[in-house]
Amino acid sequence: MSFRTLLFVLLAIIRPVSALASSLSLGERRSAFLRSAEQSVTATDAITYTMLPGQSFKSYPGNTTWHISSWGAECVVKLDPKPDGACCPYAVVRLASGAKCPVGRVFKAADAILAKDWLPYTPGLTTPTVHVFNGTKDSGLLKCNDDATPIENTRLMNSILTQLAPGDTLVVPPGVYCMGAGVIAYRLRHVVVDINGELYFSQGMKEWPKNANDYLIAMNFFGLTNVTFTSTTRKGLVKASGCTKWYAERLAHGGGEGGNTLFHIGPDVNLTYASSEILIEHLSFEDGPDWQTYLEKITNVVVRHVSVKITCLPVIGTVTEIINALALNTDGIDVWGSNVHIHDVDIVNGDDCICVKGNADGSGIMSENWLVENSSATGEGLSIGTMWSGNFTTRNVTFRNIEMPHTRKGIYIKVDTEGNVVEDVLYQNITLLGSTLQFPVMIGPIHQFTDQRCAWSWPWIETGTCGTFSNARVNVSIDGLHISRPNGFPSSNMADMVIIGNNISRPTVRLANIKIDGLFKDKGLKTCDDPPTTAIGYCDNACYSANVITDGSYPIKCTAYSTTVESGKCAPRVGAVAQRCASGKAEKDVLCTGSGLKCT
Known part of the structure; x- marks a missing residue:
C-alpha cells in the first residue's frame, strides 16, 4: 500500500471521531475519556x-x-x-x-x-482500653426528678461511646444514674458494654426528649459488629418510669401509644447492613414507656439470662392481668433477624412477650433459624407478627420448654398481610400455669388494624367480628401444650384455641400431646352457639376455614368457609360479616350480644 493510500485510510477513520469530539464540551470529552479508561482497566479484572x-x-x-x-x-x-x-x-x-x-x-x-x-478484629493492632462512665449518681434524695443531670449524663455517655475502638470496654459502675433518652452510637465494633449500675430514664411524657417526629429512643445503637452488652455483677438495669409517669397518663389522653423503645439495636443508617454477632446477657429491662427491647434487622444474636418486666403489680391472677394490660405496646423482646438464640429469659409485660418481627425491605433478611427455650413469659404471648410490609417469610423457628404463668395469650400468630409466609414453626412443651385472660392459642388476625373490629379487647370487652382476608400462609406445629382451665371470665369462658382463615388462605395447624388441666380438666368440649366464648363448657368450634391435623389429644372442629348465616340472624363473631352472612352485609343490633351485628 502506498503512503498516499494509507493516509486516506487514516483520515477516513479519524475524521468521524474528530467530528464527534468537536461536538462535545471539554468536560464531556474528559468524562468520556475517564469512563473509557476506567472500563478498559476494570472490565476483565476479578472483583x-x-x-x-x-x-x-x-x-x-x-x-x-x-x-x-x-x-x-x-x-x-x-x-x-x-x-x-x-x-x-x-x-x-x-x-x-x-x-x-x-x-x-x-x-x-x-x-x-x-x-x-x-469487619474482622485483629488483636494487637490497638491496645484495648477500659472506659469508665463516671456520670453523676443520684443521691437518693432527688430520685432523678431534675432535668440537668439526665442531660449531662447522656452527653457524657455519648461522648464515651464515640471513643470506643475495637477491643475496648465501656464500664458503668454500680449506682443509679439519671439518664435522658437519646443515648446513641454508630458502628461499634468488637467492644463490650458492661453495665453494673442502673441507667434510669426517669422522665415522663412532658420531659422525655423528642425530635421533629417522635419521642427519642432511650438507648439506640446502629450498625453493630461483635458487640456484647453484659453485667459482670449481674445487677445491671436499664429502666424508665412507665408505671408512674406513662401508662395511666397516656390512657387518660385517649390511647395506649406514646413514648419510644427503651433499648434498640438497628441496621447501619448509611450502608443499611444488619447488626451482627450480638450478645445480650445478665441484664434487666424495666418499665419502658413503649417496647422494652427491639433488635431490628440483626443476625447471629444471643439473648440469655435477661429479665424484662413491667413492675406495676406482681403476677397473681385475672385482676392483675387486666391492670397490667393497660401497659399497652410494652413488648418484651422483639426481633427481626436470623440465627437467633434466646434462652433463660424472664418476661412479664403488657404486650407481646417474645415476638418474631420482620420487614421486607429488599435486603432479603428474613426471620429464620430461631431457638427460644427454657424461659418464662407472661403477657400477650409467644408471638409471630406483625410483618406490616407483607411478603415476609418466617421459617425454622422453635419455641420450647417455656412456662407462662397467668398469661393473657399463650401462642399468638398474627401475620394477616399480603404475601406473608410462616413455615416450619414449632411450639413444643409450652405450659400455661393458671388461667389465661384471653386464648391459650390464637392464630389468624392482626388486632391492630383489621377493619372487622377484631380489637385487642375482643371478644370479652369489645363486640364485633374477627376475620382474615389476605393470602398469608401459615404452617405451624404445636407438640406438647398444657392448658389450665377455665380461661376468660366467670360466665364468659374462652375457647382454648381460636384459629381463623379465609377462602384463599387456610392455616395448617398440627396438634399433638395437648393436655387439659385445671378446675374443669374433665369437662368436655361442646359446640358453642356463639364462639369463641360460652357461659358453660369450652368451645370446640372456634376454628374457621382452617386445616387442623390432630393426634386425637384435642378433638377440635373447624367450620367450613362456605358455612353462612341467613338474613335476620346474628352475625357470628368468628369470621367477618362479608364471609359469614349469606348476604355479605349486617347492621347493628343490641340484641346480638356477641358481635352486636345482625345479618341483613
Whole structure:
C-alpha cells in the first residue's frame, strides 16, 4: 500500500471521531475519556467482595442480574445499577488503592472472589482500653426528678461511646444514674458494654426528649459488629418510669401509644447492613414507656439470662392481668433477624412477650433459624407478627420448654398481610400455669388494624367480628401444650384455641400431646352457639376455614368457609360479616350480644 493510500485510510477513520469530539464540551470529552479508561482497566479484572451480614444472593432467583454500583461513598453490589437509588446493597466491593468503582458493570458471583470476613478484629493492632462512665449518681434524695443531670449524663455517655475502638470496654459502675433518652452510637465494633449500675430514664411524657417526629429512643445503637452488652455483677438495669409517669397518663389522653423503645439495636443508617454477632446477657429491662427491647434487622444474636418486666403489680391472677394490660405496646423482646438464640429469659409485660418481627425491605433478611427455650413469659404471648410490609417469610423457628404463668395469650400468630409466609414453626412443651385472660392459642388476625373490629379487647370487652382476608400462609406445629382451665371470665369462658382463615388462605395447624388441666380438666368440649366464648363448657368450634391435623389429644372442629348465616340472624363473631352472612352485609343490633351485628 502506498503512503498516499494509507493516509486516506487514516483520515477516513479519524475524521468521524474528530467530528464527534468537536461536538462535545471539554468536560464531556474528559468524562468520556475517564469512563473509557476506567472500563478498559476494570472490565476483565476479578472483583473481590464481602457479603453484608445476614444477606445472600440466593435470596433472589438464580437468573437475577446483579450490578456493581455506588451507595454513598461505598462501591457495592445491588440489583439497581444506578448509584444509590433503590434498596439495597448486598455486598461491598473491595477496591485496590486508587481504583474506581465500575458503576453499572454486571456482577457475577461465580467470577468474583469472596472475602469471607466482615469487619474482622485483629488483636494487637490497638491496645484495648477500659472506659469508665463516671456520670453523676443520684443521691437518693432527688430520685432523678431534675432535668440537668439526665442531660449531662447522656452527653457524657455519648461522648464515651464515640471513643470506643475495637477491643475496648465501656464500664458503668454500680449506682443509679439519671439518664435522658437519646443515648446513641454508630458502628461499634468488637467492644463490650458492661453495665453494673442502673441507667434510669426517669422522665415522663412532658420531659422525655423528642425530635421533629417522635419521642427519642432511650438507648439506640446502629450498625453493630461483635458487640456484647453484659453485667459482670449481674445487677445491671436499664429502666424508665412507665408505671408512674406513662401508662395511666397516656390512657387518660385517649390511647395506649406514646413514648419510644427503651433499648434498640438497628441496621447501619448509611450502608443499611444488619447488626451482627450480638450478645445480650445478665441484664434487666424495666418499665419502658413503649417496647422494652427491639433488635431490628440483626443476625447471629444471643439473648440469655435477661429479665424484662413491667413492675406495676406482681403476677397473681385475672385482676392483675387486666391492670397490667393497660401497659399497652410494652413488648418484651422483639426481633427481626436470623440465627437467633434466646434462652433463660424472664418476661412479664403488657404486650407481646417474645415476638418474631420482620420487614421486607429488599435486603432479603428474613426471620429464620430461631431457638427460644427454657424461659418464662407472661403477657400477650409467644408471638409471630406483625410483618406490616407483607411478603415476609418466617421459617425454622422453635419455641420450647417455656412456662407462662397467668398469661393473657399463650401462642399468638398474627401475620394477616399480603404475601406473608410462616413455615416450619414449632411450639413444643409450652405450659400455661393458671388461667389465661384471653386464648391459650390464637392464630389468624392482626388486632391492630383489621377493619372487622377484631380489637385487642375482643371478644370479652369489645363486640364485633374477627376475620382474615389476605393470602398469608401459615404452617405451624404445636407438640406438647398444657392448658389450665377455665380461661376468660366467670360466665364468659374462652375457647382454648381460636384459629381463623379465609377462602384463599387456610392455616395448617398440627396438634399433638395437648393436655387439659385445671378446675374443669374433665369437662368436655361442646359446640358453642356463639364462639369463641360460652357461659358453660369450652368451645370446640372456634376454628374457621382452617386445616387442623390432630393426634386425637384435642378433638377440635373447624367450620367450613362456605358455612353462612341467613338474613335476620346474628352475625357470628368468628369470621367477618362479608364471609359469614349469606348476604355479605349486617347492621347493628343490641340484641346480638356477641358481635352486636345482625345479618341483613
